[in-house]
Amino acid sequence: MSVELTQFVADLNEEGALAQVKAELEAGTGPLDIFEACRLGMVEVGNRYEANEYFVADLMMAGEIFKQASELLKPSMSGLTTESKGEVVFGTVQGDIHDIGKDLVVALLRADGFEVHDLGVDVPPEKFVEKIKETGALVLGLSGLITTAYDGMKNTVTALEEAGIRDQVKVLIGGGLVNAEVMAYAGADDWGKDANQAVTLCNKYMVPA
Amino acid sequence: MITETMTKFERLDAALAMEPVDRVPVCPMINEYYAVKQGMSLGDLHRDPKAAIAAHRKTYDDHGGYDAMGVGALLPDPFPLVTVLPTRTKWPGVHLPDDVRMQFDETTPTIEVEDYDFIIKNGWDKTAFKIVMPIVYPGYGGGLVGTAKAYLRMGKLITGFKKDIKYWTERGVPYLVGGMTQPPYEYLCLARTLNQYFIDLYRRPDTVLEAMDAMLPDVIGAAKRFYDATGIPRVFVGGTRGSNTFISEEQFDRFYFPSVKKIVNALIDMGIMPMLHFDSDWTAFLPKFLELPKGKFFMHFDSVTDIFKAKDILGGHCCLMGDVPATLLTIGIPQDVSEYCKKLIDYVGKDGGFILAPGCSPSHDSKPENMQAMIDTAKCYYPH
Numbered sequence: 001m002s003v004e005l006t007q008f009v010a011d012l013n014e015e016g017a018l019a020q021v022k023a024e025l026e027a028g029t030g031p032l033d034i035f036e037a038c039r040l041g042m043v044e045v046g047n048r049y050e051a052n053e054y055f056v057a058d059l060m061m062a063g064e065i066f067k068q069a070s071e072l073l074k075p076s077m078s079g080l081t082t083e084s085k086g087e088v089v090f091g092t093v094q095g096d097i098h099d100i101g102k103d104l105v106v107a108l109l110r111a112d113g114f115e116v117h118d119l120g121v122d123v124p125p126e127k128f129v130e131k132i133k134e135t136g137a138l139v140l141g142l143s144g145l146i147t148t149a150y151d152g153m154k155n156t157v158t159a160l161e162e163a164g165i166r167d168q169v170k171v172l173i174g175g176g177l178v179n180a181e182v183m184a185y186a187g188a189d190d191w192g193k194d195a196n197q198a199v200t201l202c203n204k205y206m207v208p209a
Numbered sequence: 210m211i212t213e214t215m216t217k218f219e220r221l222d223a224a225l226a227m228e229p230v231d232r233v234p235v236c237p238m239i240n241e242y243y244a245v246k247q248g249m250s251l252g253d254l255h256r257d258p259k260a261a262i263a264a265h266r267k268t269y270d271d272h273g274g275y276d277a278m279g280v281g282a283l284l285p286d287p288f289p290l291v292t293v294l295p296t297r298t299k300w301p302g303v304h305l306p307d308d309v310r311m312q313f314d315e316t317t318p319t320i321e322v323e324d325y326d327f328i329i330k331n332g333w334d335k336t337a338f339k340i341v342m343p344i345v346y347p348g349y350g351g352g353l354v355g356t357a358k359a360y361l362r363m364g365k366l367i368t369g370f371k372k373d374i375k376y377w378t379e380r381g382v383p384y385l386v387g388g389m390t391q392p393p394y395e396y397l398c399l400a401r402t403l404n405q406y407f408i409d410l411y412r413r414p415d416t417v418l419e420a421m422d423a424m425l426p427d428v429i430g431a432a433k434r435f436y437d438a439t440g441i442p443r444v445f446v447g448g449t450r451g452s453n454t455f456i457s458e459e460q461f462d463r464f465y466f467p468s469v470k471k472i473v474n475a476l477i478d479m480g481i482m483p484m485l486h487f488d489s490d491w492t493a494f495l496p497k498f499l500e501l502p503k504g505k506f507f508m509h510f511d512s513v514t515d516i517f518k519a520k521d522i523l524g525g526h527c528c529l530m531g532d533v534p535a536t537l538l539t540i541g542i543p544q545d546v547s548e549y550c551k552k553l554i555d556y557v558g559k560d561g562g563f564i565l566a567p568g569c570s571p572s573h574d575s576k577p578e579n580m581q582a583m584i585d586t587a588k589c590y591y592p593h
Contacts, residue, residue: 056456057407
């Protein structure tokens, strides 16, 4: 596996990373191995974020590099599957259209090997319920940037209860104005202070209840 | 109630100068809250500016008054903000339901990579009028007719703003700030979208730096124009995306702080006291602000920066303002609000140089009893 490629991704060296992906493909390296090298680079990005060496701007650049590398690998990967860590349903709640934080989390989750069903923004509670029922996902991530989102989160949890599936899913909340008090208000199971913590929490809760 | 021995003007000036006050001033920085408090929807706020201004005034009276006004009176027609917030924005009653507050739509940029050259050659004002305005406000900006329309609309709004300042001055209530600007980085980060701008910092850092240098004269000019129009010697300088939430210290030193220093020093030279309204987490960068002239600027935080650490580092160097959290004002209870305000008054208000305020501005759905608790605590509690 390409240590250089992992290093390029971790160092946010876009030119180096994409050139290395192309070189590896030409050399006949298996695309799943190249993808895994990129993914390990993203894991290191996450580690550096936790260590306060990287910040949101760096996560965004990492996401961009990973996205482009994935595009280069797509033609060779058709028909091949990477092992999924599990399914997560994600979205910004009703009344809130902000998506930058949500998109960052979704990108990091996908890089970490989760299958993410991104329902977009301003998502009504019943849509979340429907998708959880359809996929059997064990984790539901609710994003919101404004105080209006608090009721969107609370209403979604209530909708899960009314559908009789609240116990089957862990509800995680995140966004600019989210904290432990908001988690209690909404009836969620946990909350994340930043995008990287969303990945940690999904890994923690990706076990059957 | 503490016996007051100062006028609101004297109290504010003393707090900003870090001199003794009869009590800590409180400035609630009210925006959409004033409309909702009076039973209007957020859509009504923008549809009926006259009713909105009346609601703003009644809200002040309903709460028994406070020490300074924010720029909430500009909210009914936010058109002038387009040069400061150069991104697509969705408004209640127009793009959103009546009870959903305004939100940025950063799905696509208003400034493309190719437009950096235009900014470098022409500065920000021309860019805002020619490129950004027609996207954010179709029919305005662009060519001659659109630009004339824009100036007419802005002129009308500034006239209204000056009337509101006169009303409050006659009532003995100072306006905290009389205008707005922000570092070039913040304009570009909105206009390019946050995601694309951060990628620009990696892909084309020298181009971004050159564009930001070219924008500085207009950014400073905007503050001067407001000052000339309103006479208020304080201007809001907004910052969010240059914080440690988003970038490293190295990126801050390279892309952000140099222009903050230039803007602050230029405004001070013109007799303006900049209010650095800095949202998100600036805690790690706080020592940098010791490089700015002592007593000539003040800082407002939004409860993400550690304001208690800010007092440790910047106490005696500049006045601090904040930081009752939005969560506390919306889902908290009055007793908890009051306890937190007392904690702020005791620590951040010690030896002066403090204005009690919400973090940023209070959410439209803040509970009135919580807002009252904040205001009353300032009027009744002296630093211990």
